[in-house]
Amino acid sequence: xxxxxxxxxxxxxxxxxxxxxxxxxxxxxxxxxxxxxxxxxxxxxxxxxxxxxxxxxxxxxxxxxxxxxxxxxxxxxxxxxxxxxxxxxxxxxxxxxxxxxxxxxxxxxxxxxxxxxxxxxxxxxxxxxxxxxxxxxxxxxxxxxxxxxxxxxxxxxxxxxxxxxxxxxxxxxxxxxxxxxxxxxxxxxxxxxxxxxxxxxxxxxxxxxxxxxxxxxxxxxxxxxxxxxxxxxxxxxxxxxxxxxxxxxxxxxxxxxxxxxxxxxxxxxxxxxxxxxxxxxxxxxxxxxxxxxxxxxxxxxxxxxxxxxxxxxxxxxxxxxxxxxx
Amino acid sequence: xxxxxxxxxxxxxxxxxxxxxxxxxxxxxxxxxxxxxxxxxxxxxxxxxxxxxxxxxxxxxxxxxxxxxxxxxxxxxxxxxxxxxxxxxxxxxxxxxxxxxxxxxxxxxxxxxxxxxxxxxxxxxxxxxxxxxxxxxxxxxxxxxxxxxxxxxxxxxxxxxxxxxxxxxxxxxxxxxxxxxxxxxxxxxxxxxxxxxxxxxxxxxxxxxxxxxxxxxxxxxxxxxxxxxxxxxxxxxxxxxxxxxxxxxxxxxxxxxxxxxxxxxxxxxxxxxxxxxxxxxxxxxxxxxxxxxxxxxxxxxxxxxxxxxxxxxxxxxxxxxxxxxxxxxxxx
Numbered sequence: 001x002x003x004x005x006x007x008x009x010x011x012x013x014x015x016x017x018x019x020x021x022x023x024x025x026x027x028x029x030x031x032x033x034x035x036x037x038x039x040x041x042x043x044x045x046x047x048x049x050x051x052x053x054x055x056x057x058x059x060x061x062x063x064x065x066x067x068x069x070x071x072x073x074x075x076x077x078x079x080x081x082x083x084x085x086x087x088x089x090x091x092x093x094x095x096x097x098x099x100x101x102x103x104x105x106x107x108x109x110x111x112x113x114x115x116x117x118x119x120x121x122x123x124x125x126x127x128x129x130x131x132x133x134x135x136x137x138x139x140x141x142x143x144x145x146x147x148x149x150x151x152x153x154x155x156x157x158x159x160x161x162x163x164x165x166x167x168x169x170x171x172x173x174x175x176x177x178x179x180x181x182x183x184x185x186x187x188x189x190x191x192x193x194x195x196x197x198x199x200x201x202x203x204x205x206x207x208x209x210x211x212x213x214x215x216x217x218x219x220x221x222x223x224x225x226x227x228x229x230x231x232x233x234x235x236x237x238x239x240x241x242x243x244x245x246x247x248x249x250x251x252x253x254x255x256x257x258x259x260x261x262x263x264x265x266x267x268x269x270x271x272x273x274x275x276x277x278x279x280x281x282x283x284x285x286x287x288x289x290x291x292x293x294x295x296x297x298x299x300x301x302x303x304x305x306x307x308x309x310x311x312x313x314x315x316x317x318x319x320x321x322x323x324x325x326x
Numbered sequence: 327x328x329x330x331x332x333x334x335x336x337x338x339x340x341x342x343x344x345x346x347x348x349x350x351x352x353x354x355x356x357x358x359x360x361x362x363x364x365x366x367x368x369x370x371x372x373x374x375x376x377x378x379x380x381x382x383x384x385x386x387x388x389x390x391x392x393x394x395x396x397x398x399x400x401x402x403x404x405x406x407x408x409x410x411x412x413x414x415x416x417x418x419x420x421x422x423x424x425x426x427x428x429x430x431x432x433x434x435x436x437x438x439x440x441x442x443x444x445x446x447x448x449x450x451x452x453x454x455x456x457x458x459x460x461x462x463x464x465x466x467x468x469x470x471x472x473x474x475x476x477x478x479x480x481x482x483x484x485x486x487x488x489x490x491x492x493x494x495x496x497x498x499x500x501x502x503x504x505x506x507x508x509x510x511x512x513x514x515x516x517x518x519x520x521x522x523x524x525x526x527x528x529x530x531x532x533x534x535x536x537x538x539x540x541x542x543x544x545x546x547x548x549x550x551x552x553x554x555x556x557x558x559x560x561x562x563x564x565x566x567x568x569x570x571x572x573x574x575x576x577x578x579x580x581x582x583x584x585x586x587x588x589x590x591x592x593x594x595x596x597x598x599x600x601x602x603x604x605x606x607x608x609x610x611x612x613x614x615x616x617x618x619x620x621x622x623x624x625x626x627x628x629x630x631x632x633x634x635x636x637x638x639x640x641x642x643x644x645x646x647x648x649x650x651x652x653x654x655x656x657x658x
Contacts, residue, residue, distance in 0.1 A: 043510040044481065159374075193581050215510050218540075259515040261540035263582060265568045271522060271544055273515035277480060 112150030
């Protein structure tokens with residue numbers, strides 16, 4: 001049994017606006033063990049990225065309030081750190097890879113300079129030591145000629161190579177936790193497979209705990225052991241990946257899975273879709289937020305909020321926030 | 327030397343030996359030929375930079391090729407005069423990837439939908455009002471959307487508006503250039519449902535461009551695979567997904583199915599290659615796992631494969647009997 005690397009307790013994020021409070025992340029808790037990859041899946045605007053930012057303590061540009069009962073990395077609470085203290089752990093204990101590698105890299109420095117800067121700041125050591133660590137990091141993510149990549153500027157690399165360079169930068173200090181926010185979404189399928197393959201290797205080689213955020217369930221299925229389904233700021237189902245795909249218990253999870261297009265030998269006769277639309281944060285329905293789109297909803301669903309374990313308990317292999325789970 | 331395939335009778339769109347270049351790319355599109363029959367969907371797949379969008383833009387005559395022809399309903403769009411071209415463009419519409427970038431933020435939905443009707447002088451004021459309401463209903467939006475602006479809609483709704491704008495002129499051909507790639511799976515499924523029903527109810531032909539093979543599987547009747555400007559395989563969808571012929575098609579399918587493969591290396595990403603130089607070799611020879619000596623010497627021709635009644639063509643030496651024997655000799 002490996003130790004818990006990341007533990008998030010009762011995390012909420014909201015914005016105060018003229019028309020009232022917008023709840024973006026609603027009281028979520030989860031933990032990830034060292035060497036495990038957990039996927040966070042949900043549609044655009046459901047609060048996935050805000051969850052990541054809140055964990056890192058990066059406050060959103062337009063204000064917003066983050067509240068939690070603790071965010072622990074290896075047992076140390078980081079939610080109460082000052083900005084100076086926080087800068088010491090970002091990149092060293094916890095790192096993040098963003099969706100757009102083009103905007104996350106600085107165009108005026110070479111890849112090597114940018115990765116070295118991270119290592120120098122956190123690990124110190126001599127120039128040769130830093131350079132070696134930088135080259136190792138590039139080699140780790142699969143570059144055959146790390147020296148050549150190190151000398152390149154971001155615009156000289158393709159999107160996939162930039163994303164791999166970002167992963168090298170995030171992992172040069174071998175952090176305990178890596179948050180990857182849609183790391184492969186902007187890439188085409190060949191490159192996507194490669195990026196995910198490299199993230200898996202880091203997990204295996206260094207025992208890094210990974211939080212992989214994606215709207216694409218098939219990406220999570222292929223790279224994670226566990227998965228959490230998020231909808232309108234709440235976690236609806238937490239399960240192991242195998243379990244979720246063989247039997248999704250929350251109707252929303254089941255709907256999401258049935259939407260994934262499959263490459264089958266025969267052309268599918270019809271396309272499944274969840275009716276209706278995701279409500280906006282300013283007009284969330286009361287009770288279970290998914291109730292208006294749910295074909296299993298009863299009166300109770302629109303009146304009170306189901307917590308984990310609200311439904312009939314058919315085996316406790318997972319957490320489902322539903323009064324009438326499948 | 328060139329086999330046009332598969333023949334369809336009569337083709338709504340016929341692209342013949344189309345070649346296009348850009349200042350820094352000599353062969354953005356390199357001698358591409360295909361046909362699309364009325365009411366059918368052709369899925370055009372390939373990595374970024376393969377030339378898929380360039381073909382779409384050329385069909386709308388937004389880009390000029392240096393060689394080749396495009397026939398729409400039998401007429402070459404490059405020999406059309408202004409009036410004929412306007413008429414053709416009314417029949418060919420396009421939907422782009424980013425709905426927020428293709429809708430004017432300063433126009434209401436009503437203004438956006440009326441614009442094509444005004445431009446093509448279709449109907450009178452009453453007809454236009456009826457038409458935009460009816461089209462909005464077709465794409466699953468309410469009348470109260472008319473007076474709102476694009477930023478008041480979700481991206482899925484914005485894409486519905488972009489589709490509605492393309493539909494108001496009653497097109498025969500709709501080009502969807504990565505039209506669902508930017509959407510969440512659940513919204514993507516809704517838009518694909520919409521496209522399928524449009525095809526059933528209105529008989530619209532689709533040129534569906536996507537890098538996502540799973541999406542192509544849902545709606546395409548035929549699949550054409552592009553690599554660095556060239557069309558490497560064109561086959562019926564069922565054939566493509568069960569028995570792809572070209573080594574590149576096989577690799578694409580393997581990637582898409584997440585079959586991890588030992589030969590996948592960072593320095594060899596198919597996507598990191600631009601359109602190729604004109605050389606005497608097969609354009610895919612460098613990365614091909616089935617490479618034979620002849621592949622480096624000679625550009626392959628299109629070979630017709632006849633597993634079934636339906637035509638299937640592939641640009642690869644493996645399907646050339648003489649060279650396939652070479653391959654066997656090499657293996658021994």
